[in-house]
Amino acid sequence: MTRIRPAAVLAALLLALPLSVAAGPPAGAAPARVAASAAPPAAVRVELPRPTGSYAVGQDVLELVDRDRTDPWVPASGPRRLMVSVYYPARAGSGGPAAYMTPGAARMLLDAKLPGNTVPTEALTEIRTWAASGARPAPGRYPLVLLSPGFTMPRTSLTGLAEDLSSHGYVVALIDHTYENTGTTFPDGSTLPCVMCGRLRSPEDWAGLDRSRARDVSFVIDRLTARPHPAWRYARMIDPARIGTAGHSAGGAAAVPALLADDRIRAGADLDGTMDVPVPATGLGGRPFLMVGHPLPDGAEDPSWAESWPRLDGWKRWLTVAGTNHASFTDFPILLDALGLPDDGRTLSSGRALQLTRTYLTAFFDLHLKGVAQPLLDGPTPRNPEVGFHP
Structure with missing residues (x-):
């Protein structure tokens, strides 16, 4: 587990994006880069993999303001403000296409990784998603899963995972942690930058970030399950007795x-995130925990995972997915593969990596939030030879 890979993968992606959306290369581009894609630039249309569940997917975008908490990174800005994309089981054929990113957030992402670039914002805003904005909800009550992206990564990096979980009968709250990613757009039109990028230098800094994110997660739960005035118009869909949380890298x-701070959360999952706050000797109160990671060189183990593993006092699994790198559990390698671009350290296709991430994370929550038996989680299977189980 490393905090370097997401930025490296994203930089490679953004360097390549002009091939898919522009009539020609940006000024100063090397001729070899123009030849990197076999398809004409305008012919490349990137789309996320289709969700695999039986439900259509709806999406609402919420601004949530914690008036009891001053923003931890920019106190002068006032209360902590968050943007949250809520995905939910929906009625097919209702609503309109949901955008992947806002133009403001896309522009800041491009400018942060490629200062002075000429890549159009449409490179990111026009990525094909499968959720319908404002769709009518499907009947019923569903578990709630909170998703948190990696540090510097926008919440949209987990869109493919959020859409798939929702298609399997979950309400999913995908959180942008303000000032911790390249840009968060708010309803007033402002897009706030990554104030914390480059400022985390010690283990204590990283642990502080993780604890702040945990407070964000609990606040989002508060607002989505509040009675009688929840923040979301379809909050009646949420079963507050069935809540889980998961994330990638720092989000994981x-x-x-x-879990340590909020007893309402019944299960948690970490996708390739170093545990800056280790599991204490007292465990997690018997609650289940899933760890999914990429293989480290020479069979090494992340020390924080090795330290925390024996302390997990409930159901637990530690899975390693062969051929992946740190970003394989997000959307971004999908874009690299669509453009035919290499990605160092990754031999498993992005589609397969995301498929496995979706499959095992859904199985985990189906088992622990829905009570549905999942033999897939009992051990290795020939169907998924890439997935190894820690003893």
């Missing part, structure tokens, strides 16, 4: 302090 690491 934040699952540990979230």
Whole structure:
């Protein structure tokens, strides 16, 4: 588990995006880069993999303001403000296409990784998603899963995972942690930058970030399950007795302090995140925990995972997915593969990596939030030879 890979993968992606959306290369581009794609630039249309569940997927975008908490990174800005995309089981054929990113957030992402670039914002805003904005909800009550992205990564990096979970009968709250990613757009039109990028230099800094994210998660739960005035118009869909949390990198690491601080969360999952807040000797109160990671060189183990593993006192699994790198559990490698671009350290296709991430995370929550038996989680299977189980 490393905090370097997402930025490296994203930089490679953004360097390549002009091939798919522009009539020609940006000024100063090397001729070899123009030849990197076999398809004409305008012919490349990137889309996320289709959700695999039986439900259509709806999406609402919420601004939530915690008036009891001053923003931890920019106190002068006032209360902590968050943007949250809520995905939910929906009635097919209702609503309109949901955008992947806002133009403001896309522009800041491009400018942060490629200062002075000429890549159009449409490179990111026009990525094909499968959720319908404002769709009518499907009947019933569903478990709630909170998703948190990696540090510097926008919440949209987990869109494919959020859409798939929702298609399997979950309400999913995908959180942008303000000032911790390249840009968060609010309804007033402002897009706030990554104030914390480059400022985390010690283990204590990282642990502080994870604990702050855990507070964000609990606040989102508060607002979505509040009675009689929840923040979301379809909050009646949520079963507050069935709540889980998961995330990638720092977002996954934040699952540990979230479980420690909030008894409402019944299960947690960490996708390749170093545990800056280790599992304490007293465990997690018997609650289940899933760890999914990429293989480290020479069979090494992340020390924080090795330390926390024996302390997990409930159902637990530690899965390693062969051929993946740190970003394989997000959307971004999908874009790299669509453009025919290499990605160092990854031999498993992005589609297969995301398929496995979706499959095992859904199985985990189906088992622990829905009570549906999942033999898939009992051990290795020939169907998924890439997935190894820690003894």
